Amino acid sequence: MTVSLRAIKIAFATTIAILIAQAFQLEYSVSAGVVAILSVLDTKKSSVTIAIQRVGSTVLALGIATILFQLLGFNTIVFGLYLLVYIPLAYKLNVEVGIAPCSVLVSHLLLEQSTSITWLTNELLLMVIGVGIAILFNWYMPSKEKQLVKLRGEIEEKMRHVLMNFSLVLKNGSSNEKGELLIKELSKDLKTAEKVAYMESNNQLLSQYDDYIIQYIDMRQQQAKILAEMSMDISVCSLPTKQNEILAQLFQRTADQLHESNPVLDLTEDIESLLTDFRMSDLPKTRAEFENRAALFVLLNDFTRFIQIKKDFYEQQKGE
Known part of the structure; x- marks a missing residue:
């Protein structure tokens, strides 16, 4: 108000x-x-x-x-x-x-x-x-629906840019400063969206309020925390390896498909394929290669959690 x-x-x-x-x-x-x-x-x-x-x-x-x-x-x-x-x-x-x-x-x-x-x-x-x-x-309270739709769009757009920045870091060894800044802005947007969503919910007394938006924001908050963890590890992955390139492409694909109705089944299969590739690849020969591979493996595990959260959300909504 x-x-x-x-x-x-x-x-x-x-x-x-x-x-x-x-x-x-x-x-x-x-x-x-x-x-x-x-x-x-x-x-x-x-x-x-x-x-x-x-x-x-x-x-x-x-x-x-x-x-x-x-x-x-x-x-x-x-x-x-x-x-x-x-x-x-x-x-x-x-x-x-x-x-x-x-x-x-x-x-x-x-x-x-x-x-x-x-x-x-x-x-x-x-x-x-x-x-x-x-x-x-x-009893008169202006609806917050338009503001929530706008915030959802901004949240997804920032997440896309974070993932695209991750992709550039892996491909070109670029700085991740932009990604870190975007993650901070994303966190602020999510807090604002959460506040507005609960306010809209508390303005519904006679009608049944659909708490989908609250669940959606919670899902994105979980994903944002994982992105923040990934941001700390991605700067270590500086070597131009085959696995770097594959993971960079996976981040790019995810950014292109990042919308709330995507069941992420294809992305889950891609992750499994990349994990198999990691296991089948030759062992690192130098300390730098070993550190790069270890960091990539941590990133992939974190990214698996990122995708799984979205998959669980989609299945929950489908079940309801």
């Missing part, structure tokens, strides 16, 4: 909550507006959850305050005692979000020197009106 949209929601929700409280002739009607300000949150689900917790917290606070004020009188010391009892209980019952607004409502009882049904109802209605109007205004 943008700052401007949030400001509009808060301004209207606060004003209307106060007007409704005044229409019901409630005392301290401005408190309903304050509750509305605190209850306009980033998602529908969080607004409803917090509203329920605050109403529950209000019942708890008013109950404790009523008992203490009736037994010990209406004074500041008793109000402090109320806080000592109420705050730990609020945390224990997971309704601590109501501590501040509920204590303001209890202060009204202290000021009025009364815990009559009329005053208790007054305070409870202030809370219900405030959170109710906030939920009403938070």
Whole structure:
């Protein structure tokens, strides 16, 4: 939710909550507006959850305050005692979000020197009106689908460039600085996409939200971690060997086929073929060749995990 949209929601929700409280002739009607300000949150689900917790917290606070004020009188010391009892209980019952607004409502009882049904109802209605109007205004949330589609495209494009850069490093011994930079950008994009996806999910209350995009982002995050590991090893593979060339071509093919609906069956076969070639090849004759072959083997194993993650994701979606 943008700052401007949030400001509009808060301004209207606060004003209307106060007007409704005044229409019901409630005392301290401005408190309903304050509750509305605190209850306009980033998602529908969080607004409803917090509203329920605050109403529950209000019942708890008013109950404790009523008992203490009736037994010990209406004074500041008793109000402090109320806080000592109420705050730990609020945390224990997971309704601590109501501590501040509920204590303001209890202060009204202290000021009025009364815990009559009329005053208790007054305070409870202030809370219900405030959170109710906030939920009403938070029911409109702009869809994040277009942003998620854009982020998915950017994520896949960066992964393609990382793989193509790996291919160039293996073929030409090029620097991998560009690949390292792309992996950092990829990580940031994935974190952004994850945040947006969960926000979109939390804005679906009445309709069933398809969590495919969340699973997709999780799959790409796993793959991105593997790319980061591969990036550390690929700079060692500097010799122009046959295996370098084959693995470079495999990275290029993967980059060309990197889209979410690809079952990667052909790539799995290519990896098996390359592993067989590794086993059948002559043993390295020099230390440099040995280090190059070992690094290539590690890269191939990591790349096998990279492809397997995508294959598992495809099979899971197909099964559903």
